[in-house]
Amino acid sequence: MSEQEQRLGGRALVADDHPLTREGLSLAARAALPGVSVVAVGTVGEASEAAARGPFRMILLDFHLPDANGFSGLLTLQMHAPRTPVVLVTASEEPSLVEAARALGAAGYLFKSLPLDALAERLRRIDAGQTAFPPINGAAPQLGDLRARIETLSPAQRGVLIALADGRSNKQLARDLDVTEATIKAHMTAIFRKLGVTNRAQAMLAVQPLLGAAPR
Known part of the structure; x- marks a missing residue:
């Protein structure tokens, strides 16, 4: 099987506790990742269980889940799926959080305010092995x-x-x-x-x- 064929299909995991947002992120994932099927959950615990059951092509993770404290959700999923890119999707646009997400090895930090096509474009970049972070103005040097x-x-x-x-x-x-x-x-x-x-x-x-x- 060629590398290109291996990149097609697979599964994406969407973890968000708001049903409408889950659906929107699922649509963005399907638009960005050819042939992907989406598993949607509402907590870090459910996401961890899903990750333990099999590989994912990408994980889209809400920063504010009910069973997460700060970046604990990111760290937990990195432990369960160390080779899967984890993308934080959030309404929090603080520069310090963007820098912290980058420091912790997230594949991207995307704002929920982005239009669907913009989300999909960034997910395609991440799927191609790049990262996607917004420009940081006044990032915390500490x-x-x-x-x-x-x-x-x-x-x-x-x-x-x-x-x-x-x-x-x-x-x-x-x-x-x-x-x-x-x-x-x-x-x-x-x-x-x-x-x-x-x-x-x-x-x-x-x-x-x-x-x-x-x-x-």
Whole structure:
């Protein structure tokens, strides 16, 4: 099968808690990705379950889902589908959020205010291996070093990092992520080293600009 044939078809995942927006994003995905079928869900949990059941060509993720805190939805899906481009679609147009999404490895950051054809055009770019971010005026320079550090984390380490924000113990993290406590400790040691911190509190303080929820 040729590379072009492999790019045709497949599935796209749309995660948004508003039915009308889900339908609009589904239409944009079908317009942008030839032959794609769309799976539409309303929560990060449902999206994670769908991602665990099979590969997706692209994931379109609402930034403000009921079971997400800041960028936790992005980090969770990156852990479950590390080779799938995840595109954040949101009404939040703050430059700091755009820069944070780029730092965390999102494939794009698209505004819900974009017309359908503009959304589809950007999704085509992402499907071709590019990224799609709006121009940033006055981007937060303080995210530069943090961006570089976050990019060194593996998907599993990012998953542990976001889980830490809930204040769960190592035993709880191991159970929730279905790994051993020894694995959690190893991930945390690597996270602390890469972030340049020595404990959980310092780690949470360091990444608060990325994990904190933005206003709706």
